[in-house]
Amino acid sequence: MGLVGFLKLPRAAGGRVVLAVDVSSWLRLDAGTMPDRSFCPTYGRANAKHQMMPGRPYSVVVDLESGRTSWSALLDAVRLTPSADTAATTAQVREIIERLIGAGRRAEGDPEILIVLDAGYDAPPTAHLLYGLPVQVLGRLRSYRVVRRATPPRIYDPKGGRPPKHGGAFVFGDPAAWG
Known part of the structure; x- marks a missing residue:
């Protein structure tokens, strides 16, 4: 059952459950031959340069609340294997949502659960893999992304x-192209 069944989870405006998904890396610079290691991206180290360091990435899912606060309820953290993809994180989110529903944290008539993804995730495949659950997926797109309009x-x-x-x-990064 985990923590989901016992803790009072925060709710956003309107009583909606908002889950945020992200990957955090536990860097292990001393573990050059560690099994199942990955090379994790780091930012702002060594003269603010982007570097890849050995470590273990963890997929973290938290429950957010509304307002100006940095508090969140950690629901789950799973270590990702080097071959993990979108499906691994989506399976983790699906399991958490099913546990929330099973524990009575979301009833019929409640607003759909909002899943918030950072720019590193592809929102459409995640939404496809979560089909059938009462969720809405919100993903941030990078400013250099280009989308094509319908064929004339x-x-x-x-x-x-x-x-x-x-x-x-x-x-996205060019207001003149928005039309």
Whole structure:
């Protein structure tokens, strides 16, 4: 049952449960030959340079509350293997949601649980893998991401050539491309 069955979990505005998912690394610089080690990204070390250090990444799921606070309820932490992908973290989130529902922390008529993902996660595959659960997935996109608009209608061009496959670019970092 874990902590989910015993603790009073915080709720966001409107009584909604908000879960945040992230990966934190436990760096082990002295463990060069540690089994199942990964090379974990670090930021701001050694003259603020990005480096890869040996360590173990952990997928952490916390329950957030509303307002200006840094408090959160840690629900689960799982060590990721070097071959872990989106499905591993999504399975962890699915298990937590099923435990929350089983413990009576979400009843019929309650707002859907909001899953908040950082830019390192792909929100669409996560939403697909959580299909069937009462959740909404919110993912942050990096500013350099480009999304294509719908393909324009096909028009006869006397010069010939192949019709376009994609519409114009929607560049998140360029307000002129927003339309």
